[in-house]
Amino acid sequence: MAADPNWRSRGAAKRQATLDTIPEKWRLQDPVPPATEVPNVTGAYIQQYLSKREIEITESDAVDIAAQTTSGTWSAVEVTEAFCHRAALAHQLVSCLHEIFFDAAIEDAKKLDAYFAEHKAPIGPLHGLPVSLKDQFHVKGVETTMGYVGWINTFQGKSNDSRRTVQESELTRELRNLGAVLYCKTSVPATLMAGETVNNIIGYTWNPTNRLLSCGGSSGGEGALIALRGSPGGFGTDIGGSVRIPAGFNNLYGLRPSAGRIPYEGAANSMDGQNSILxxxxxxxxTARSLTFLFKAVLSQEPWYHDPLVLELPWRDEIVQETCSLIKRAGTGVPSLAFGLMNYNGVGRIHPPIARGMKLVEQTLRRLGHKVITWYPPSHATAHELANQIYGMDGGVDMMHHFGLSGEKKAPQVLLLEEGIELKASSIADINIVKREYQKRYMDYWNSTVELTGTGRPVDGVFCPLASHAAVIPGQYGNVGYTSFVNVLDYTSVAIPVTFADKDVDVRPANKSAAELEDYIEWDYDAKTYDGAPVGVQLMGRRLQEEKILTIAEYIGKEIAQDLN
Structure with a gap:
């Protein structure tokens, strides 16, 4: 398809078409105040447009909603309409949606209610639960642009492809089987390779808690929508932090499972076929329990029979029970859990709110009686370099092809280089060997911590920042080194909300010299601008330890919240 010299107008037309799908009754009549006047549009601000009943429904978590819809207490239609309304508001406030298909969702909800009326039972555990999807997942009757102007009215950039608006991704099919209601697809940065969400269709997606800041990326639309409670839960993707970063930037939980647990089959992607980091x-x-609920539901569909890359690994209750038994030992004098703490990765120094967030985590762990050790792993700078080499293996060919379909310009936030060097097979093999050797060194180091924990086991998990900063000032995202090392290792990681940046608290510590602070704090920090930005951390476990890490995340997340109240 030849480049379109009118790509700006095509992007604008698509943007307007998305807005036009919002029902008239849900459109804001007055202009949204500028971010300088009203930075935070969560909570009371968005609630002013909702009924008490809508607030009750949309501010319940996925577990509670499903309990109501699967018992017939709440109708699927009422719940779906409430979330469609709130999602419509969210989009008008922060530009977080690519695709809106509320009418189809309400029709699906009517069918679910009819099924329940006839059978007196739900279709599945997600019966009547609205679920949002990042705009990589194909949904029948709905376009997928993934932020590329050149993908408008095509199938992944291919004109006259019969799969357009017909094909569904495997995860989409499974969610329908489980009874979920699909109603919108959320914004992404074109290429997916950015810590902020911006493209030439929707523009910039802002952070709902502080609209002067970014919602993160690449699953940024998911993060922003869920932060505004326009969705009780949704699915994103993560190749360098793209689930965990938006979760941390939006005061949410987010799971990066190891490869092979949730099906990717039939979803659009950048650099498809690059398998060095999946x-x-x-x-x-x-809530953490919502992650567990959604994750467990997908596994119940036995995705290993439908995606050749999924492992036959059902949900393991025995690991949950074992972890809970260790948690119950806390404070009894019997060895319980042990954790590593890493404040600085050797790549990017952290801002004061992140330092405080990590200190809060440490204080909570010590209060609970868990063993805490300082984490001194193999160089994370090595992992950061490996990740960058892998992301750039194709020399930018995939990115430039898809931008070239329309002739559009890439945003400066995109991490990939234009016209890089496309690696040959032997060079890729060399990188894969270095990666494997690094994974082995990291594994050996983890094993060695058994000598320090006093539990008879190595550490159960590692806490570290998600980024050098809280939800970031647009254009100032440093690097993904705090998250991409997890992808290099293919470990399990969960983002956990901790606190919010405070301009009066997160300042240079008294009586500390620049030399004393040099090892971990970067003083390009603007306390006033960052005020109110969510601060999250991540809890990392070993490969395929989702059951264990989700259980710990729910436990520690509640304890951190208790310490702050």
Missing amino acids: SVIGPLAP
Whole structure:
């Protein structure tokens, strides 16, 4: 397809078409105040447009909603309409949606209600639960642009492809089987390779808690929508932090599972076929138990029979029970859990709110009686370099092809280089060997911590920042080194909300010299601008330890919240 010299007008037309799908009754009549006047549009601000009943429904978490809809207490239609309304508001406030298909969702909800009326039972555990999807997942009757102007009215950039608006991704099919209601697809940065969400269709997606800041990326639309409770939970993807970063930037939980647990089959992607670091799918939600609920539901569909890359690994209750038994030992004098803490990765120094967030985590762990050790792993600078080499293996060919379909310009936030060097097979093999050797060194180091924990086991998990900063000032995202090392290792990781940046608290510590602070704090920090930005951390476990890490995340997340109240 030849480049379109009118790509700006095509992007604008698509943007307007999305807005036009919002029902008239849900459109804001007055202009949204500028971010300088009203930075935070969560909570009371968005609630002013909703009924008490809508607030009750949309501010319940996925577990509670499903309990109501699967018992017939709440109708699927009422719940769906409430979330469609709130999602419509969210989009008008922060530009977080690519695709809106509320009418189809309400029709699906009517069918679910009719099924329940006839059978007195739900279709599945997600019966009547609205679920949002990042705009990589194909949904029948709905376009997928993934932020590329050149993908408008095509199938992944291919004109006259019969799969357009007909094909569904494997995860989409499974969610329908489980009874979920699909109603919108959320914004992404074109290429997916950015820590902020911006493209030439939707523009910039802002952070709902502080609209002067970014919502993160690449699952940024998911993060922003769920932060505004326009969704009780949704699915994003993560190749370098793209689930965890938006979760952390939006005061949410987000899971990056190891490769092979959630099906990626039939989803659009960048650099498809690059297998040195696999992109994985993970849920985002306001509560940790919602992540577990969604993750467990997908596994119940036995995705290993439908995606050749999924491992035959059902949900393991025995690991949950074992982890809970260790948690119960806390404070009894019997060895319980042990954790590594890493404040600085040797790549990017952290801002004061992140330092405080990590200190809060440490204080909570010590209060609970868990063993805490300082984490001194193999160089994370090595992992950061490996990740960058892998992301650029094709020399930018895939990116430039898809931008070239329309002739559009890439945003400066995109991490990939234009006209890089496309690696040959032997060079890729060399990188894969270095990666494997690094994974082995990291594994050996983890094993060695058994000598320090006093539990008879190595550490159960590692806490570290998600980024050098809280939800970031647009254009100032440093690097993904705090998250991409997890992808290099293919470990399990969960983002956990901790606190919010405070301009009066997160300042240079008294009586500390620049030399004393040099090892971990970067003083390009603007306390006033960052005020109110969510601060999250991540809890990392070993490969395929989703059951264990989700269980710990729910436990520690509640304890951190208790310490702050």
